[in-house]
Amino acid sequence: MLDSSLGLHPQVALRPEPFGALAYHFHTRKLVFLKHPDVVRVVRSLADHATVADALVACEIDERRWPSFDKAITSLYESDMLCESTELEASGVADTTAESPTGTVR
């Protein structure tokens, strides 16, 4: 997954929490816990980088932790919390990541 180009699904909202964040997908109605603030930082920055690996570098994540981040990102991708950047562009919603359905940043 490290070479993929990903972003937060446009229908997913993130709510910051002491343990990290809660992510809610308004379409699948799935709620997922992001259990560490570092994961939240990486997820938020995915859209600004060409690949997941680039985002990990930008967020200064120690390379020894990459395999576990790869696993977490993969799990988020498989549950539709993240999607391919190409899908975001195709649907014209590339700039609305992390927004609620009404367009309010939550």
Next chain:
Amino acid sequence: MTVTTTPASTPDSTSGHPTAGPATLVEQLKGGLDAPICLTWELTYACNLECVHCLSSSGRRDPRELSTAEAKAVLDELHDLQVFYINIGGGEPMIRRDFFELVDYSIAKGIGVKFSTNGAFIDAEKARRLAAMDYLDIQISLDGTDAVTNDAVRGEGSHATAIQAMQHLRDAGFGEFKISVVVTRHNVDQLDEFKALADEYGAQLRITRLRPSGRGADSWHDLHPTQAQQRQIYEWLLAKGDDVLTGDSFFHLNALGEEPLPGLNMCGAGRVVCLIDPIGDVYACPFVIHDEFKAGSVRDDGGFSKVWKQSDLFTELREPQSAGACASCGSYDACQGGCMAAKFFVGIPLDGPDPECVVGHGEQAMLAASSAAVELPRPMMDHSKPQRVPVTLTRR
């Protein structure tokens, strides 16, 4: 937790991080969050049905019911708190004339809505209207796959009503709604049939635990699953529960085996979920409509936020809880002492075992409560309709 989360339905606790284990997350959630993950909001005590296990003893509308403006003000607050979605219930929420107005308002505010209904007010036209809305989910209550089993609990004709509503939703192309089942000793053998019914309608099955709350206090002893049936539920969930929702309500069953049920293994009451009742009172969870578990009211100064963040009750519930009588039991970590509401309404102390304790401690605890002549707490908001006196025809 009903979160239901989930709660009720409550969170699918997918791991977002490799190093922090689920235990850590559960510990953090027990300490409470700045805002609920989701909350249940009973919009009205009015109901066309009189189910024998109704957790809110619904029937008649309460004249103190929140007005449309008050309800919208609460939604404004929930928006500010970033609550993702609310579970609307009742009574029968569709009885409220401003039902669609409030649902539209909530969704426009970015708060998703899931509502529970008996289906009586979903005709073809309403089904089309509902199908056209985004961020809306529906739970049709059904407690038996056949009319005999269902109607014994939910009232005559209620099975046919629910099925008709499901047909309307399917015909309108609503998509995946939920069929919501309270598991009793009479329908536990129908779990496979419920699943097949859900599949037939393109719906998702949701099963939850019966509590002795509301009118359930009177029917629980006759309806709650037997010990053998509890194992049956546990094994069914392990085998087939992957795409079945539970509101994480069966966590007390985790003491039955090594493999925990999916979901959050904890009580979320006052920590990550709560209930707002039709008159704006805030309770720790939908199953404890009683003064002991009332944290405040949305009508108080400071509104819902202040109740959630500062009430004495919620603060107390977020402190580490004592395992009490269960401390010496090897299963406590698995079952967490079970459900607070279930204990309370059968007279068991809150640090005692769950009445349906799978190790068998519940029976003794209930016996102890009854031999000590503990007066059982009664539901404090009984909106049941007055008993109908049969009309006697007389000749003049």
